[in-house]
Amino acid sequence: MLNRFAEDYLGTLALAGSRPKPRVAGRLSSYDGLLMEAVGLSLPVGTVCKIGADGGQQVEAEVIGFRNGRTLMMNLGGPAALLPNAPVRPLGPPGEAEVGAAMLGRVVDGAGQPIDGLGPIRGAGRWPLAGHMQSPLDRGRVLAPMDVGVRAINGLLTVGQGQRVGIMAGSGVGKSVLLGMMVRAAQADVVVIGLIGERSREVADFLETKVAGEARKRSVVVAVPANHSPVLRIRGALRATAIAEAFRAEGKSVLLIIDSLTRVAHAGREIGLALGEPASARGYPPSAIAMLPNLLERAGSDVNTGGSITGIYTVLADGDDGNDPVVDSARSILDGHIVLSRAMAERAVYPAIDISKSISRVMNDIVPQHHQQAARILRRHLATYEENRDLVLMGAYRSGSDPAIDAAIAYQPAIMEFIRQDTHQMVSLTDAEMELVGVFGDA
Numbered sequence: 001m002l003n004r005f006a007e008d009y010l011g012t013l014a015l016a017g018s019r020p021k022p023r024v025a026g027r028l029s030s031y032d033g034l035l036m037e038a039v040g041l042s043l044p045v046g047t048v049c050k051i052g053a054d055g056g057q058q059v060e061a062e063v064i065g066f067r068n069g070r071t072l073m074m075n076l077g078g079p080a081a082l083l084p085n086a087p088v089r090p091l092g093p094p095g096e097a098e099v100g101a102a103m104l105g106r107v108v109d110g111a112g113q114p115i116d117g118l119g120p121i122r123g124a125g126r127w128p129l130a131g132h133m134q135s136p137l138d139r140g141r142v143l144a145p146m147d148v149g150v151r152a153i154n155g156l157l158t159v160g161q162g163q164r165v166g167i168m169a170g171s172g173v174g175k176s177v178l179l180g181m182m183v184r185a186a187q188a189d190v191v192v193i194g195l196i197g198e199r200s201r202e203v204a205d206f207l208e209t210k211v212a213g214e215a216r217k218r219s220v221v222v223a224v225p226a227n228h229s230p231v232l233r234i235r236g237a238l239r240a241t242a243i244a245e246a247f248r249a250e251g252k253s254v255l256l257i258i259d260s261l262t263r264v265a266h267a268g269r270e271i272g273l274a275l276g277e278p279a280s281a282r283g284y285p286p287s288a289i290a291m292l293p294n295l296l297e298r299a300g301s302d303v304n305t306g307g308s309i310t311g312i313y314t315v316l317a318d319g320d321d322g323n324d325p326v327v328d329s330a331r332s333i334l335d336g337h338i339v340l341s342r343a344m345a346e347r348a349v350y351p352a353i354d355i356s357k358s359i360s361r362v363m364n365d366i367v368p369q370h371h372q373q374a375a376r377i378l379r380r381h382l383a384t385y386e387e388n389r390d391l392v393l394m395g396a397y398r399s400g401s402d403p404a405i406d407a408a409i410a411y412q413p414a415i416m417e418f419i420r421q422d423t424h425q426m427v428s429l430t431d432a433e434m435e436l437v438g439v440f441g442d443a
Helices: 002-015 151-156 175-185 200-209 230-249 261-274 286-296 325-333 342-346 369-387 389-394 403-419 429-440
Strands: 026-031 035-039 048-051 059-067 070-075 087-092 096-099 125-128 164-169 190-196 219-224 253-259 300-302 308-316 336-339
Touching (some): 026 070, 026 087, 096 230, 125 230, 151 403, 175 200, 190 200, 190 230, 219 230, 230 286, 230 308, 261 325, 286 325, 369 389, 369 403, 369 429, 403 429
Parallel strands (some): 164 336, 190 253
Antiparallel strands (some): 026 035, 048 059, 096 125
């Protein structure tokens, strides 16, 4: 009887596909505070592992490479009291992000865990962190403008649905304030915000002052402060982009904001240098710069679903250097860039947009001819004034000597008034166009 029961039971298990699986484990052989080395196991890059004895203090790490038969990992959490030869066990690939309507109004960290105190996220779908590879022919053209509520951008640097724009500036010039203005007024179905590598205080401030009220209900925030692991910072940017891609696949218009792209590159630099990659331009290894196109190219329009991702990426120009490798690389990939000027900020002109150095590469495709003409006239007057600014301020220029300079001087107050805007003021695309054409249409 017992033998027959055993045969039937084991036979049932075999038919169900049950197979005993060994418990894979290795040993921690080296840890210098950032990079870990394990022996005794072979795992693909991207696998998440748990390190530490059962019942003791444990930490998670991600496999980032191999060296001399050892598996290289990087810590995903905080410091842990790890000992030599601590067990290393794989948990599985990080592979997917939670996406869908269940994410709206929520705040998650780089690992996808909710940090807003609203409990677990239920009913979310899944989307690969690395996204789905798309054919270039699946990308639609940018043909419709997006209202961002900022007069200078709507009028002179019009942003289109599906465009990718960089906001480039040094520290403390007003990037976050400008982002807040755009988030409150953006005409998008969903807003996905990735706060990557910023100060923890700024995360709370951004949520309470810039993503409040109705804007919060249609927003998803991925927050990975500067004190988090570089692997989590990169994963946070990938997660925010994956969430935006899933909404685009549903046919929605998505505004994706990554603040900041430079912190993502810094995280890539930390990982590359830890792996022994040679540093090249400004200390960035090649992999850190090569990572940016893979991230930026995921935004855009989808001709199959009709959805779009309008990407806005802040780029920190270290030392106000416009030739910084990250700035230069982003400028070559993006469809436009908005440069914030420290000199204008010092003159109390906010938002401190340097119109002469900023451009929207799709503006001519999405605004009418009279709008384009008025914008060109304003730019021409501004360029003429800036070229002769020193002469005018010193009193060396005599009125009437050059009609172009005279016109530029006369229009300078109107230009500054057009650029200036109060933080809590919203100017629609239609109003910005009417003001621009009304003042500069016949100039």
